Amino acid sequence: HAVRLSTQVLAVEGRILPSTTENITLRAVLADGQEISGETRISKCGVPIERVTLDPASCRPLSETLEAIADADVITLGPGSLFTSLIPNLLVPGVAEAIEQAAAVKVYIGNLMTQPGETMGFSASQHLEAIARHTDRPALFPHVLLNSQPFSDRLLKRYQEEGACPVENDFAVLKKMGLAIHEKELAHEGEKLRHDSTRLAEAVLEIFDKETAR
Numbered sequence: 001h002a003v004r005l006s007t008q009v010l011a012v013e014g015r016i017l018p019s020t021t022e023n024i025t026l027r028a029v030l031a032d033g034q035e036i037s038g039e040t041r042i043s044k045c046g047v048p049i050e051r052v053t054l055d056p057a058s059c060r061p062l063s064e065t066l067e068a069i070a071d072a073d074v075i076t077l078g079p080g081s082l083f084t085s086l087i088p089n090l091l092v093p094g095v096a097e098a099i100e101q102a103a104a105v106k107v108y109i110g111n112l113m114t115q116p117g118e119t120m121g122f123s124a125s126q127h128l129e130a131i132a133r134h135t136d137r138p139a140l141f142p143h144v145l146l147n148s149q150p151f152s153d154r155l156l157k158r159y160q161e162e163g164a165c166p167v168e169n170d171f172a173v174l175k176k177m178g179l180a181i182h183e184k185e186l187a188h189e190g191e192k193l194r195h196d197s198t199r200l201a202e203a204v205l206e207i208f209d210k211e212t213a214r
Helices: 002-009 039-043 063-071 082-091 095-101 124-135 153-161 171-176 197-212
Strands: 025-030 035-037 049-055 074-077 105-109 143-147 180-184 187-189 193-195
Touching (some): 039 082, 105 197, 180 197, 193 197
Parallel strands (some): 074 105, 105 143, 143 180
Antiparallel strands (some): 025 049, 187 193
């Protein structure tokens, strides 16, 4: 109910559906063996993350969400925080399976920058490898949409001071993973770097049009 209400208040077009409505805790195992819980603690831990899990792992998916996935023409994942936003949704039982079985065109949208505390030094392929490792599906999103636009020195310096850098588009590794790579200028520069919503939508629709025209 809260999600539906927020959709109305924010005048969002379409529907916002959570993966689950149950009360769950996000847990993480770090590279140094530590186990911590809570989205905020995980994102600020400063230690490489090996794996995240849901507690309880047996939480139930929202039936409306599974139906929406099955009926979708296009399913996108990203941009967003890899370990505390994207992957947790895929860990809800039935969600990754529903995406895999859906007839939709599936597109992973790469982040523009690495995220301190979560993906420091991660290339595009490492983001996708983490998704594959957590879902046991090597190509859940067969299409990968990446930014090709260079960033201004002003913003790069600001992000570097915060410990972030542009995500490397390591095409050779991605191609070895059997993924279809799409590269477009997708960034909008303001006070921060963000994906340009219009360019992003056009790029996704272009992928969809090419796939459905086959």
